Amino acid sequence: MSAAAAVQKERLIETFMSLVRVDSPSGQEAALSDALAAEFKELGCSVYQDDIGNLIATFPGSRQGAETVMLCAHMDTVGTDVDIQPIRQADRITSDGTTILGADDKSGIAVILEIIKVFRDNPEIVHPTIEAVITVQEEIGVVGSTHLQKDRLKSSWGLVLDGGGPIGSITVSGPTSRKYTFTVHGKAAHAAIAPEEGVNAIQAAAAGIAACPCGKVDPEVVSGIGVIQGGVATNIVPDLVTVQAMIRSRNDEKLESWSQKMEKAFQDGCDAFGAQLTIEKHDSYFGYLLDESSLPWQKSKAAALQLGFPFSTHDSLGGTDCNNFNRAGIPSCAVSTGMANEHMKNEYILIQDLVDSARWVITAITI
Numbered sequence: 001m002s003a004a005a006a007v008q009k010e011r012l013i014e015t016f017m018s019l020v021r022v023d024s025p026s027g028q029e030a031a032l033s034d035a036l037a038a039e040f041k042e043l044g045c046s047v048y049q050d051d052i053g054n055l056i057a058t059f060p061g062s063r064q065g066a067e068t069v070m071l072c073a074h075m076d077t078v079g080t081d082v083d084i085q086p087i088r089q090a091d092r093i094t095s096d097g098t099t100i101l102g103a104d105d106k107s108g109i110a111v112i113l114e115i116i117k118v119f120r121d122n123p124e125i126v127h128p129t130i131e132a133v134i135t136v137q138e139e140i141g142v143v144g145s146t147h148l149q150k151d152r153l154k155s156s157w158g159l160v161l162d163g164g165g166p167i168g169s170i171t172v173s174g175p176t177s178r179k180y181t182f183t184v185h186g187k188a189a190h191a192a193i194a195p196e197e198g199v200n201a202i203q204a205a206a207a208g209i210a211a212c213p214c215g216k217v218d219p220e221v222v223s224g225i226g227v228i229q230g231g232v233a234t235n236i237v238p239d240l241v242t243v244q245a246m247i248r249s250r251n252d253e254k255l256e257s258w259s260q261k262m263e264k265a266f267q268d269g270c271d272a273f274g275a276q277l278t279i280e281k282h283d284s285y286f287g288y289l290l291d292e293s294s295l296p297w298q299k300s301k302a303a304a305l306q307l308g309f310p311f312s313t314h315d316s317l318g319g320t321d322c323n324n325f326n327r328a329g330i331p332s333c334a335v336s337t338g339m340a341n342e343h344m345k346n347e348y349i350l351i352q353d354l355v356d357s358a359r360w361v362i363t364a365i366t367i
């Protein structure tokens with residue numbers, strides 16, 4: 001029997017639905033992390049759990065010296081929804097309409113568990129050692145995979161089961177994400193009696209905001225202003241404003257040139273009003289660009305062709321755990337699990353897509 005043919009549809013659906021019923025908003029994954037640690041141990045894995053709940057479950061390969069391959073998914077669900085009730089319909093699984101479903105990314109975890117069960121039940125299938133990496137706090141800025149001690153991993157390549165779109169599609173690039181805090185220092189004064197003695201930080205910040213690049217400013221660059229805070233009362237010239245902004249790009253040169261435009265916009269705004277500017281910035285994760293000859297690309301392509309799924313590659317301006325694993329030297333791409341309308345209350349997953357995702361991924365790692 002081929003590995004793909006050994007995937008059990010009903011078992012996979014049941015695993016997925018039971019995972020969905022365990023609450024796990026970002027930062028509140030402890031119960032799910034502990035339950036998964038127990039389940040992976042039961043399946044014959046050695047399990048490492050770090051202090052924030054990330055799991056590395058290692059299922060030994062079918063022969064000595066087998067290659068090690070990472071399969072990654074994240075256990076947190078976006079936002080604050082809890083008490084999620086999955087509903088199985090004829091061709092799909094949905095929530096009851098009052099919450100997200102959480103197929104992002106419990107579909108990924110369900111597929112990984114199913115693959116390990118297939119290997120456990122079918123010892124004749126030759127397979128690599130699996131490092132199942134199940135992360136926390138992915139949705140709030142890939143926090144879990146940033147924190148994870150990645151030098152514990154032995155994988156030579158990996159697949160991150162955290163994508164939508166047709167089965168057979170992979171994401172081969174991701175951006176660097178840079179976060180800014182622009183602090184505009186004005187000078188306080190009585191706004192009615194002596195406004196001329198003040199420097200209005202709101203006006204200076206406003207000039208900066210108006211001139212700052214915002215939105216999809218280039219096919220490979222997106223920037224945005226997300227938070228503005230400042231001012232005390234209408235009778236005080238405001239002396240302090242902070243503006244939080246971000247920029248993401250897959251292209252390092254463009255990242256730098258557009259970052260300079262953002263900084264210049266705020267500097268010019270401050271100069272025009274006599275305010276002072278301080279800039280804090282840090283890169284919260286780093287971009288990657290997979291090569292066509294890389295193992296995740298080649299293996300996922302070969303598996304898609306073998307199973308008759310249309311293979312396609314995509315670039316993304318969203319961050320995933322892939323960013324951190326590629327940075328750590330484990331070439332990885334995000335693969336589709338069939339999740340659809342993720343982050344919304346009408347999120348769903350087609351049952352056939354969930355099953356096909358498992359068939360595709362298990363073929364990719366055994367081909």
Ligand SMILES: [Zn+2]
Pocket residue numbers: 074104105138162
């Ligand atoms: Zn996700």
